[in-house]
Amino acid sequence: MIADLSADEEKILNDVKIRLAKYGKERGQLIPILQMIQDKLAYLPHITMEMVAQHLDIPPSEVFGVATFYNQFRFNPPGRNPVKVCLGTACHVRGGDIILENFERKLEIKEGETTSDKEFSIERVACVGCCALAPVTLIGETVHGNMAPSKVEGLVMRVQIEKEMKEREKQKNESGQ
Amino acid sequence: MNPVNNTSSDQIFSAIQEEAAKRRKANEEAPGCKIHIGMATCGIASGALETKAAFEDALSQRGIEARIHTVGCIGHCYAEPYVIIDHPESGFPPIFYPDVTAGKAKMLTKLFLEEGDPRLEHILGATEENEMIPSVMEFPRFNLEKRVVMEKCGRIDPEDIYEYIAEGGYTALVNCLRRTPAEIIEEIQNSGLRGRGGAGFSTGRKWELARQTQQKDKFVICNADEGDPGAYMDRTLLESNPHQIIEGMIICAYATGARQALVYVRAEYPLAVKIVHTAIEQAKSLGLLGKGILGTAFDLEIEIFEGSGAFVCGEETALIRSIEGYRGMPRHRPPYPVEKGLWEKPTIINNVKTLASVPPIIENGAAWYREIGTENSPGTAIFSVVGNVTHPGLVEIPMGVSLRTLIFDICGGIPNKKAFKAVQIGGPSGGCLPEKFLDTPIDFDSLTAAGAMMGSGGMVVMDEDNCLVDVSRYFLDFTQKESCGKCTFCRIGSYHLLDTLERLTKGEGRETDLDQLQQLSEDIKNGSLCGLGKTAPNPVLTSLRYFKEDYIAHAEEKRCPGLTCRALIAFYIDLDKCARGCDACVGVCPTEAIFTTSNRKKGVDQSLCVKCGECVVACPPEYDAVEKVSPPGLAPIIERPPEPLAKKIVS
Ligand SMILES: Cc1cc2nc3c(=O)[nH]c(=O)nc-3n(C[C@H](O)[C@H](O)[C@H](O)COP(=O)(O)O)c2cc1C
Ligand code: FES
Numbered sequence: 001m002i003a004d005l006s007a008d009e010e011k012i013l014n015d016v017k018i019r020l021a022k023y024g025k026e027r028g029q030l031i032p033i034l035q036m037i038q039d040k041l042a043y044l045p046h047i048t049m050e051m052v053a054q055h056l057d058i059p060p061s062e063v064f065g066v067a068t069f070y071n072q073f074r075f076n077p078p079g080r081n082p083v084k085v086c087l088g089t090a091c092h093v094r095g096g097d098i099i100l101e102n103f104e105r106k107l108e109i110k111e112g113e114t115t116s117d118k119e120f121s122i123e124r125v126a127c128v129g130c131c132a133l134a135p136v137t138l139i140g141e142t143v144h145g146n147m148a149p150s151k152v153e154g155l156v157m158r159v160q161i162e163k164e165m166k167e168r169e170k171q172k173n174e175s176g177q
Numbered sequence: 178m179n180p181v182n183n184t185s186s187d188q189i190f191s192a193i194q195e196e197a198a199k200r201r202k203a204n205e206e207a208p209g210c211k212i213h214i215g216m217a218t219c220g221i222a223s224g225a226l227e228t229k230a231a232f233e234d235a236l237s238q239r240g241i242e243a244r245i246h247t248v249g250c251i252g253h254c255y256a257e258p259y260v261i262i263d264h265p266e267s268g269f270p271p272i273f274y275p276d277v278t279a280g281k282a283k284m285l286t287k288l289f290l291e292e293g294d295p296r297l298e299h300i301l302g303a304t305e306e307n308e309m310i311p312s313v314m315e316f317p318r319f320n321l322e323k324r325v326v327m328e329k330c331g332r333i334d335p336e337d338i339y340e341y342i343a344e345g346g347y348t349a350l351v352n353c354l355r356r357t358p359a360e361i362i363e364e365i366q367n368s369g370l371r372g373r374g375g376a377g378f379s380t381g382r383k384w385e386l387a388r389q390t391q392q393k394d395k396f397v398i399c400n401a402d403e404g405d406p407g408a409y410m411d412r413t414l415l416e417s418n419p420h421q422i423i424e425g426m427i428i429c430a431y432a433t434g435a436r437q438a439l440v441y442v443r444a445e446y447p448l449a450v451k452i453v454h455t456a457i458e459q460a461k462s463l464g465l466l467g468k469g470i471l472g473t474a475f476d477l478e479i480e481i482f483e484g485s486g487a488f489v490c491g492e493e494t495a496l497i498r499s500i501e502g503y504r505g506m507p508r509h510r511p512p513y514p515v516e517k518g519l520w521e522k523p524t525i526i527n528n529v530k531t532l533a534s535v536p537p538i539i540e541n542g543a544a545w546y547r548e549i550g551t552e553n554s555p556g557t558a559i560f561s562v563v564g565n566v567t568h569p570g571l572v573e574i575p576m577g578v579s580l581r582t583l584i585f586d587i588c589g590g591i592p593n594k595k596a597f598k599a600v601q602i603g604g605p606s607g608g609c610l611p612e613k614f615l616d617t618p619i620d621f622d623s624l625t626a627a628g629a630m631m632g633s634g635g636m637v638v639m640d641e642d643n644c645l646v647d648v649s650r651y652f653l654d655f656t657q658k659e660s661c662g663k664c665t666f667c668r669i670g671s672y673h674l675l676d677t678l679e680r681l682t683k684g685e686g687r688e689t690d691l692d693q694l695q696q697l698s699e700d701i702k703n704g705s706l707c708g709l710g711k712t713a714p715n716p717v718l719t720s721l722r723y724f725k726e727d728y729i730a731h732a733e734e735k736r737c738p739g740l741t742c743r744a745l746i747a748f749y750i751d752l753d754k755c756a757r758g759c760d761a762c763v764g765v766c767p768t769e770a771i772f773t774t775s776n777r778k779k780g781v782d783q784s785l786c787v788k789c790g791e792c793v794v795a796c797p798p799e800y801d802a803v804e805k806v807s808p809p810g811l812a813p814i815i816e817r818p819p820e821p822l823a824k825k826i827v828s
Contacts, residue, residue: 030502031485035444069504069661070485072444089407089604089637090563092651098789102767105787125445126406126655129413130222131563132254132570143222149789150765 012041016048020055030056034067043074079114079121081159083107084138088127091135099135100124102152119163120156186471190351193463197342209242210264210290211271215257215331217250217416218448219409223257224278231279232260235286243290249417251331252571253318260285261304267293270303273313317586318568323549323575325557326533330417335452338459341420347465349539353428354473358388361432365535367543369555374400374491374528375606375632375708377554377621380535387433387515387525395435396524397426399532401442401449402496404488405604406655408635410559410571411529415442415449418533419456423479425532427466428539430477433525437478441496444483453481488605488659492707493518493526495661506661507707530559530634550576554620564601564637567592574619581615584638595640598739599724603632605652605659606712608719609645628719630712644739645724646731649716650678656713666704670697671713678717682742684808686732694728695721737807743788747809750779750792754802762792762803772817780815 016037023029023036030052037048044067053060067073085091085100100122104110107120114121130136133145139155204211212232216225229245236243253259256275262285263271272295274285281299288294295310302313313319324330333340341347353361366381387395399422403411414422426438440453457479460466468476482500489495490505497519499505518524534556538546550556554576560583563569567589574583580600584590591597599609608629610617617623621631639648657671674697677690698714698721705711721728730736737745750762750771755778762779763771770785771792779802781792793803806812 027502028500031499032483035483035485066502066504070487070499072485087406089405089601089635089651090569093564093637093639093643093648095790098787101787102789105767127409128222129218129409129446130254130257131407131409131561132219132257133223134563136222145222148794149767149791150795152767 013047013051016040016051020051023055025056027056027058030058030063030066031070034063034073038073041077043077046075076114077118078123079119081119081140082121082123082138084123084125084128085111086126086128086134086136086138087124088131088134090127090131094134096135096147098149099137099147099152102149103137103156106152106156119159186351186354186473189464189471190347193347194342197339200339201343204244204246207244209244210262210266211244211246213246213248213261213263215250215259216247217413218446219250219254219413220257220259221448225258227279228258228260228277228282231282232286235283236290239286239291241286241290247334247336248332249330249335250413250571251417252327252413252573253568254570255568256301256570259301262289262295264290264293264295267295269295269309270305270307270312272310273301273304274299275301318572318589321578321582321587322573323557324573325537325546325549326414326421326530326559327417327571327573328537329421330414333418335417335419336455338420338456338463341418345540346420346536347424349536350424350427350431350465351471352539353431354471354475358432358434361428361539362388364539364543365432368538368546369543369553370531370534370538370546371554371556371621372528373530373534373558373631373634374526375603375630377631380527380531383515383525383527384429384433386513387435387523390516390523392523394437394520394522395430395433396519396522397430397433397435397438398496398500398519398524398526399426399438399440399529400491400493400496400526401440401446401529402484402491403443403446403529403633404486404491404659405633405635406488407563407637408561408604408633410561410634412443412446412449413571414529414533415440415446416452419453420460421533421536422529423453423456423460423466425527425535426479427470427477428535429525429527429532431475435525436476437480439480439482439500439519441482441484441490441500443486445486450481450483457481487661488655489661489707489709492709495707496526497524504661506663507709509706551618551620553622558619558631558634560619560634560636562588562636562638565591565593565595565640565643566638576620577618579616579618580610583619583636584615588638591638591640593640595642597638598641598643599639599645599648599720601637601639601648601716602629602635603715604635605656606630606708606715607632607635608715609639609648609723610719611723628715628722630715632712642739642741644682644737644741645720645727646678646681646737647739647741649720650675650682652716653678653713656709660709660713664705664707664710666701667706667710667713670701670704671710673697674701674714674717681728681731682737683744684731684735684742686735688732690732691721691725691728735808740805740807742807745809746788746805746807747783747812748781748786748788748790748792749804749806749812749815750781751802751804752778752780752815754800755779756797756800756802759797759800761795761797765791765795767791774815775818780817781812782817783809783812783814 049063053063087096135147137144260277362384370380371377490499492507495505495507514524547555559573601609653675657675660667662668757777768785770782796803
C-alpha cells in the first residue's frame with residue numbers, strides 16, 4: 001500500500017507520523033488525534049486511521065467506528081472552495097434546501113461530493129449562527145447571507161473569475177521574469 | 178475544603194482590580210472618540226470586518242484620532258453590523274447605528290467624526306438617556322429585556338480580561354473564597370436556579386450531591402455542545418463574555434470540590450474555541466486559575482474539549498463517552514454523572530447559561546435572583562428568536578413573560594403583513610404552538626404543559642406561509658440522522674416516522690398515516706432510553722394536536738395549505754396581469770422553465786419548474802403576475818409555443 005504513494009503523499013504521512021508521536025496512547029486521545037489529522041489534511045485518509053489504530057493499539061475498526069459516528073469527520077477530500085449550505089431551522093424555513101439544490105444543479109454534484117476538478121464541494125451544515133441573515137451559505141470561510149437561488153450562479157462565477165485572474169497574474173509574473 | 182485565611186486573596190485581587198480600573202480610566206480619558214464594533218460570528222458574517230477596515234482606512238486618511246473597540250454580540254442580530262459611536266466633543270451622547278456597511282462607515286467618519294453631524298436618519302437611538310435624541314431604551318426590544326446573563330455582552334472586549342474585571346468581574350469568586358462550599362451551595366439552592374440545558378434540574382441540588390460524594394477527583398464540565406440546529410446563544414455567550422462562564426465554573430469547582438474542569442464546545446465554533454482559550458490563558462496569568470488560586474490552597478485547571486458535532490453528545494452521558502474517546506452513545510441513568518461520570522469519577526455537568534448565571538447570583542444574592550422571573554422558574558431565559566419576525570436575535574427576558582410579548586412587542590411581530598401561524602420552541606425536542614398559546618407564560622413548567630419545552634432556547638416564528646408537516650419532517654430528518662442507534666424504537670421508529678412525513682409532503686399520503694404517526698410517536702417516546710428519542714416525536718405530536726388540518730389537507734386533498742411542500746404546489750403566470758414584453762422572470766429562472774407565449778407574455782413549463790419562487794421575487798410589484806397554488810392541478814395549462822424552425826436547427 002505504502003509503495004504506491006507519491007512523494008508528496010509520503011511527506012504528508014511522515015508529517016502525520018511525527019505529530020502522532022506527540023500524543024499519548026490513552027483512548028481519550030482518539031478524537032483529538034482525528035481532529036488534528038483532519039485539521040492538517042482536510043479529511044481523514046483511510047491509511048491515517050490505520051496509523052492511529054496502531055498508535056493507540058486498538059483495532060482499525062474501532063477508529064473507523066468512532067470517526068464515522070461524528071459529523072465533523074470526512075473521508076474524501078473537499079474541494080478548494082467548499083460550499084456549505086446552512087440547513088438550520090431558520091434557513092430551512094426560508095428555503096435553504098432550494099439554495100442547496102441550486103448549487104447541486106449548477107456544480108453538477110450532489111451534497112457530500114467534490115467536483116472532478118477539485119474546485120468545489122458541497123456540504124450541508126446546521127446553523128452557522130447568523131439566522132437573522134437566513135438563508136445563509138458559506139463559500140470557504142466567507143458567509144453569504146440573504147441567499148437567493150438567483151445568486152448561486154453569480155457566486156460560483158465569482159470564484160471562477162477570481163481564480164482565473166490569479167492564474168493570469170501568475171503567468172504574467174512568470175513570463176515577466 | 179474550608180475557607181482559607183483570605184486576607185491575602187483579597188489583597189491580590191485588589192491589585193488586579195486596581196490595574197483594571199487604571200486601564201479603563203486610560204481608555205476613557207484617551208483623546209478622540211470611541212467606536213464600538215460587535216465582532217462575534219454573527220457580526221463578522223454580516224460584514225463587521227469590512228466595516229472595521231473601512232473605519233480604520235477612513236480614520237487614517239483623515240488623520241482622526243479614535244479608538245476602535247471590538248466587543249462581542251449584543252443580541253440585536255437584525256441590526257448587524259452595528260457600531261456605537263461615542264463622540265463626546267460633538268456634544269451628542271453615544272449613538273447606536275445599525276447596518277453599518279463599509280460605505281456607511283466611511284460616510285460616518287467624514288460627516289460625524291470629522292464634521293460633527295451624526296446623520297440622524299441612520300441612527301437607531303442613543304445608548305444613554307439625554308435631551309437631544311431618543312434613547313434606544315424607549316424601544317421595547319431594549320426596555321422589555323432583563324439582562325442578567327448577557328449583561329456585559331456587547332459592552333466588553335471578550336479578549337481582554339481586565340475589561341471584565343473593571344465591570345465587576347471575578348468579585349463573585351473572591352466573595353466565594355471567603356465562604357465555605359456549603360454556604361455557596363445554599364445560596365445557589367436558595368436562588369432556585371434551574372439548569373438551562375433543557376431539563377431544568379435544580380443546580381443547587383446537583384452541586385450538593387456532588388459535594389457530598391466521598392470520592393476524590395471530581396470534574397466540572399461546561400456543556401457548550403449546543404446541537405440544536407437553530408440556536409446559537411451558548412456560542413454567543415462564549416464569544417462575547419467567556420470570563421463570566423469561567424468564573425461560574427471556578428465557583429462550581431470550589432463549591433463541589435472539583436479540581437479539574439472541561440469546556441465541551443463544538444468544533445464548529447472555531448471563534449468560540451479561540452476566545453475561550455485566550456480567556457483561560459488570561460485567567461491563569463492573573464492567578465485566577467491554575468495552582469493556588471488567588472493565593473489560596475484551591476487549584477483548578479480548565480481544559481477545552483472540542484466536540485465533533487453529534488447532537489446526541491449534548492446529552493450528558495453521551496458527552497462523557499465522547500470525551501473518553503468512544504462513539505457518543507448515552508447510557509442508562511442512574512448512576513447519574515454526579516456519582517459516576519467522566520472516567521467513572523463524580524462529574525458535574527452544567528449548561529453555559531447555568532454557569533454564567535452563577536456570578537450574578539453570588540454578587541447580588543439569592544433573594545435578588547428570586548425577584549426575577551416566576552416562583553418555580555426564577556431568573557431569566559435567553560432565546561434566539563428567528564424565522565418570520567421583524568427583529569430577530571438573542572433576547573434575554575425574565576421568566577414568566579408571555580410568548581405574545583416576546584414575539585410581538587420585543588421582536589416586532591411578523592413582517593410583510595402576514596399572519597402568525599405557529600412558534601416552534603426548543604428545537605428538535607420541542608414543539609410547535611399555535612396562536613391560542615401566545616399568552617402562555619414562558620417558564621419551564623408552562624411550556625412543558627403546553628407540549629413544547631424550554632429545551633435549548635431556540636425559537637422559530639412561522640407565518641401563514643409555513644407548513645407544519647414540513648417543519649415536522651425537517652426536525653425528524655434531523656433527529657433520525659442524529660439518533661445514535663442504540664434503541665430500536667428511536668433508530669427504526671424515527672426512520673418510519675420520517676418516511677411517513679416525507680410521503681405526506683410529496684402528496685403520497687395514505688388514509689392511515691395520521692393514526693400511524695400518532696401511535697408510532699407515542700411508542701418511540703416510551704421505548705427510548707435518552708432524551709433524544711424521548712423527545713424526538715414532540716414536533717410531530719404537537720403539530721398533529723394543534724395543526725391537524727394541515728395534515729388532513731396533505732393526506733386527503735394532496736394540498737399544502739402553507740404553500741411550502743414543493744411537490745404539492747405549482748407556479749403559474751396570470752396572463753391578465755403579465756406585461757407584454759417584460760422579461761424580468763426569465764432572467765432569474767435557474768432552469769429556463771419560463772417561456773414566451775405567442776402574445777409575448779410568459780408561461781411556466783411545469784415539467785422544468787423546480788419551484789424556487791425566484792420569479793415571484795423578480796416579477797415587478799406593479800404587475801405581481803406570478804401565482805402560487807396548491808394542489809398543482811389548479812394551475813392553468815399554458816402551452817409552450819412550438820419553437821421556430823431556425824432555432825431548432827441551430828440547437
Ligand atoms: C439529545 C439531548 C441533547 C442535549 N443537548 C444539550 C446541549 O446542547 N446543551 C446542554 O447544555 N444540554 C443539553 N442536553 C441536556 C444535558 O443532558 C444536561 O441535562 C445538561 O447539560 C445539564 O445542565 P444543566 O443542569 O445546566 O441544564 C441535551 C440532552 C439531550 C437528551
Ligand atoms: S439556521 Fe442557518 S444560520 Fe442559523
